[in-house]
Amino acid sequence: MDLSGKIAVVTGAAMGIGKAITEKLLQNGATVVLLDVNETAAKTLMEDLSKQYGQDRTLFLSCNVESEEQIKAAFQKTVETFGGINILCNNAGILNESDWEKTVSINLLGVIRGTYLALKHMNKTSGGRGGVIVNTASMAGLGPLISCPVYTATKHGVVGFTRAMSGASTALGYGVRFNVICPGFVQTELLSDPNSKMGQFSHLVDVIEQMMIKDGTLNATEVADSVLEMVTDETKNGAALMIFSKGKQYITFPSM
Numbered sequence: 001m002d003l004s005g006k007i008a009v010v011t012g013a014a015m016g017i018g019k020a021i022t023e024k025l026l027q028n029g030a031t032v033v034l035l036d037v038n039e040t041a042a043k044t045l046m047e048d049l050s051k052q053y054g055q056d057r058t059l060f061l062s063c064n065v066e067s068e069e070q071i072k073a074a075f076q077k078t079v080e081t082f083g084g085i086n087i088l089c090n091n092a093g094i095l096n097e098s099d100w101e102k103t104v105s106i107n108l109l110g111v112i113r114g115t116y117l118a119l120k121h122m123n124k125t126s127g128g129r130g131g132v133i134v135n136t137a138s139m140a141g142l143g144p145l146i147s148c149p150v151y152t153a154t155k156h157g158v159v160g161f162t163r164a165m166s167g168a169s170t171a172l173g174y175g176v177r178f179n180v181i182c183p184g185f186v187q188t189e190l191l192s193d194p195n196s197k198m199g200q201f202s203h204l205v206d207v208i209e210q211m212m213i214k215d216g217t218l219n220a221t222e223v224a225d226s227v228l229e230m231v232t233d234e235t236k237n238g239a240a241l242m243i244f245s246k247g248k249q250y251i252t253f254p255s256m
């Protein structure tokens with residue numbers, strides 16, 4: 001897929017992996033709509049992006065992925081401004097084992113909500129352009145992080161939802177590809193002060209620290225490179241890509 005003229009929406013775009021995905025898509029010719037709740041970070045980023053790419057290839061909309069109303073409005077504004085949606089990156093996510101219901105609401109329900117609302121504009125059977133949706137899971141979506149059981153559950157859910165949506169989209173002729181990225185540890189705000197995010201499991205923080213020492217960490221740009229691959233490679237549909245400091249691997253799942 002050539003990204004020139006394509007319209008992308010990225011959630012959680014103001015910082016970390018979402019910011020890197022945004023920059024990567026802009027570098028490759030797309031127009032990007034940034035959705036985030038952190039208006040301060042977003043506005044600072046937008047100043048930089050506008051200088052680098054011009055005013056007409058980016059738009060920031062304050063949007064909480066927990067809100068159906070806010071996502072619906074953001075997608076409507078996107079279509080009104082740029083004519084449609086070709087690419088969606090459901091990236092927004094948190095790690096909070098204390099407020100685990102919020103973690104589920106953002107990490108899993110937010111991905112489902114964003115997908116279903118975007119399909120109203122992307123689904124070819126209802127007048128959409130088709131395109132691709134790439135969801136951000138985690139390596140914790142492939143195997144358990146024992147210090148973060150709810151986070152693990154949300155990311156397993158994102159992997160399963162993405163793969164099922166890929167099958168449904170193909171079977172129903174939506175013209176929309178679905179792929180999921182499963183990064184290891186990435187140097188972002190989410191990884192800061194892990195002890196404060198693990199709630200009743202904070203005594204297990206040393207497990208995480210040992211894993212980070214053993215497995216190393218990625219930078220957000222390395223993750224964004226993999227997102228670009230899954231967006232542009234039109235053979236990728238239903239793919240889950242594990243990304244770790246020593247490389248990346250497409251996951252083969254048991255055939256049902």
Ligand SMILES: NC(=O)c1ccc[n+]([C@@H]2O[C@H](COP(=O)([O-])OP(=O)(O)OC[C@H]3O[C@@H](n4cnc5c(N)ncnc54)[C@H](O)[C@@H]3O)[C@@H](O)[C@H]2O)c1
Pocket residue numbers: 011012013014015016017018035036037038041063064065066091092093094106107136137138139182183184185186187188189190191
């Ligand atoms: N950092 C890691 O080690 C790592 C590894 C694998 C997967 N991930 C996943 O990558 C994604 C991005 O995380 P990150 O590491 O860049 O974290 P981050 O905290 O740096 O960035 C997350 C962004 O999402 C935004 N956000 C949070 N809640 C939101 C909401 N309700 N609505 C809209 N935006 C919201 C934040 O404001 C922030 O800009 C998450 O889904 C996370 O689970 C992170």
Ligand SMILES: CC/C=C\C[C@H](O)/C=C/C=C\C=C\C=C\[C@@H](O)[C@@H](O)C/C=C\CCC(=O)O
Pocket residue numbers: 095137138139140142143144145146148183184185186190191194207208210211
């Ligand atoms: C505090 C969590 C920080 C970030 C979450 C983010 O999504 C990053 C996840 C990175 C790696 C996840 C790895 C999951 C591995 C599982 O498959 C399993 O193998 C780990 C289980 C126990 C690890 C014990 C050990 O190997 O030492």
